[in-house]
Amino acid sequence: MADRPLILVTNDDGIFAPGIRALVEEMVPFGRVLVVAPDKPQSAMGHAITIHHFLRLAPVGLMPDVESWSCSGTPVDCVKLAIYKLLQGSKPDLLVSGINHGANISINVLYSGTMSAAVEGAMEGIPSIGFSLMDHSIEADFGHVRSVVRSLVGDALKHGMKEGYCLNVNVPRAEFGPLKGIRVCRQAKANWEDEFETRRDPTGKEYFWLKGEFRSEDDGEDTDVWAVHNGYVSVVPTQYDMTARQGIADLKDWDHALE
Amino acid sequence: MADRPLILVTNDDGIFAPGIRALVEEMVPFGRVLVVAPDKPQSAMGHAITIHHFLRLAPVGLMPDVESWSCSGTPVDCVKLAIYKLLQGSKPDLLVSGINHGANISINVLYSGTMSAAVEGAMEGIPSIGFSLMDHSIEADFGHVRSVVRSLVGDALKHGMKEGYCLNVNVPRAEFGPLKGIRVCRQAKANWEDEFETRRDPTGKEYFWLKGEFRSEDDGEDTDVWAVHNGYVSVVPTQYDMTARQGIADLKDWDHALE
DSSP: OTTSOEEEEEOSSOTTSHHHHHHHHHHGGGSEEEEEEESSOOTTOTTOOOOSSOBOEEEOOSSTTOEEEEESSOHHHHHHHIIIIISTTOOOSEEEEEEEESOOOTTHHHHOHHHHHHHHHHHTTOOEEEEEESOOOTTOOOHHHHHHHHHHHHHHHHHOOOTTEEEEEEEOOGGGOSOOEEEEOBOOOEEEEEEEEEEEOTTSOEEEEEEEEEEEOOOOTTBHHHHHHTTEEEEEEEESOOBOHHHHHHGGGSOOOOO | OTTSOEEEEEOSSOTTSHHHHHHHHHHGGGSEEEEEEESSOOTTOTTOOOOSSOBOEEEOOSSTTOEEEEESSOHHHHHHHIIIIISTTOOOSEEEEEEEESOOOTTHHHHOHHHHHHHHHHHTTOOEEEEEESOOOTTOOOHHHHHHHHHHHHHHHHHOOOTTEEEEEEEOOGGGOSOOEEEEOBOOOEEEEEEEEEEEOTTSOEEEEEEEEEEEOOOOTTBHHHHHHTTEEEEEEEESOOBOHHHHHHGGGSOOOOO
């Protein structure tokens, strides 16, 4: 039993989301499972951590024989509490995050709490994979995602993963038809055309709701956006070293003397 | 007047922090200044955005003739509200974020709200620079940081900046002695050795405070950690494309067939 890999599971939709339940069910055959996930939705929390407030953990009966905790903080807080509190500094053999209700393709990796948890895992040297389904619905069908999870987790445990990056996995929605396969991709260049809807409270004071439209102008067939829109699962190796190497050369021309 | 560059200023320590005041004062000679910053400390909020709640803006008299707004959201929310609400979709000529009370070297770029605001600016195609001083104190001395700000903002407005990345600028604390110069660096490989301090509330229930120790084991003299510990200002070009290019080749060996 002690030789079975220890798998840490988290997400950003909260511990009671259907997506994490599907992921936990798929992990149980692979090893010992520890679940630490937010006690409420924490979508779009990015790599936020809680430093101005304390954190709480509460035991949750998610499913029989699976140690599960809800956490008052962000997805990255969940990873830190799992490692440095519950595991007393020892590292799990694998971290999986998700299955996210909604896509995390392209720049959405930066906003996503689900992916930030996987990035945090990579920063800790843990093989880490974030899974997302391109369907925001609470009733999303995760059936076809399960075989993707089994395939990639099997690969990760069999081959191991190099340090320095995690995997960002996105799966087209079930209605799109049978999956054509898995493609290793780069993050597409895209942006959000944002908008704020202005409303007035009963006292007449304005408030704003963020609305946005995701736009990709990247024609590359090697991108995650292309893959998921063409029936493939996208896998983007995603690193925490944000250095723009090309930028180092660009800036050599600058005048760096100080007054 | 209309030809003067429009400069958007934000931070994560909040609109009433001394660091943003110093930054705004230095921006006024360069152009028209618009300030949109959080109404409370938002350190370590990373790239979080607010999607489960509405946002508010309130006019603030930060200093004469400078349009200033406090925002109820995160630093990235501030950037989005500035562009898509206050500027009605037009982009400023420059975005500066900070001056942060505390360093944002190495992987701290991922946790930092100040740097995430600059990354968001880059995602919008705006030349963007985040400034941080390695001193958390509310009474930190920003005097020596001002010449760094003038030098780099002058460079950015004169030379322009290529798209795809922003700049992460860190300045040693004043007590360290005169600055030796500015070095363009890569993000050091480092990590946080975290710890949670456990306390009990009056009912006996446990709660946890995050504490951590920053550890760099990267010996490279081309890193931001090396620069700031050797009396230099570090400038790391920081990109939002998180694709690990080397990982794409690594994963070609994986079995990508689905069951």
